[in-house]
Amino acid sequence: YAGKTGNQLLAERLRKMKVSDYKARPVVIREASSVYDAITTLFLEDVGTLYVVNEEGLLAGVVSRKDLLRAALGGKRLEDLPVGVIMTRMPNIITVTPEDSLYDAAKKLIDYEVDSLPVVVEVKEKGPRALEVVGRITKTTITRAFVELGQTDR
Numbered sequence: 747y748a749g750k751t752g753n754q755l756l757a758e759r760l761r762k763m764k765v766s767d768y769k770a771r772p773v774v775i776r777e778a779s780s781v782y783d784a785i786t787t788l789f790l791e792d793v794g795t796l797y798v799v800n801e802e803g804l805l806a807g808v809v810s811r812k813d814l815l816r817a818a819l820g821g822k823r824l825e826d827l828p829v830g831v832i833m834t835r836m837p838n839i840i841t842v843t844p845e846d847s848l849y850d851a852a853k854k855l856i857d858y859e860v861d862s863l864p865v866v867v868e869v870k871e872k873g874p875r876a877l878e879v880v881g882r883i884t885k886t887t888i889t890r891a892f893v894e895l896g897q898t899d900r
């Protein structure tokens with residue numbers, strides 16, 4: 747540890763924390779699912795954001811609590827309104843990969859002002875925009891890691 751400041755040590759430790767070690771299970775729905783079903787899933791799965799996939803199971807978009815609230819105020823029949831219509835759509839989705847550091851994920855959450863990032867891997871055969879969802883990183887993930895960093899008994 748010769749010559750390293752406390753800050754350098756902490757920064758090193760932070761950058762060694764990988765998305766793959768902290769990611770949670772993604773909660774996914776189909777693009778054709780109704781807003782009604784999306785709201786039900788949000789409650790049943792106890793999450794704030796759902797990832798939306800197309801018929802091939804590839805990432806198509808993201809739907810957040812506020813997206814669903816806005817849709818609910820829209821006055822349309824929620825059973826007949828597909829989430830594909832109200833979601834934030836690819837290619838405007840901010841993602842991370844399993845190899846990224848948790849620090850980079852936290853920075854994206856702050857920089858882009860979102861609560862959740864899909865963890866994705868490229869499906870190379872299907873092109874550069876073909877992403878499979880393998881996890882999720884949320885503000886809760888980061889808070890849990892922060893608490894872990896503060897523990898002195900390890």
Ligand code: ADP
Pocket residue numbers: 794795808809810811812813833834838839840841859860861862863864
């Ligand atoms: P909420 O809308 O419940 O406050 P967010 O702050 O995460 O939740 O979402 C804000 C907006 O950004 C929503 O319209 C949502 O669809 C979109 N969004 C959420 N996560 C992402 C993401 N990872 N990439 C791009 N857009 C996102």
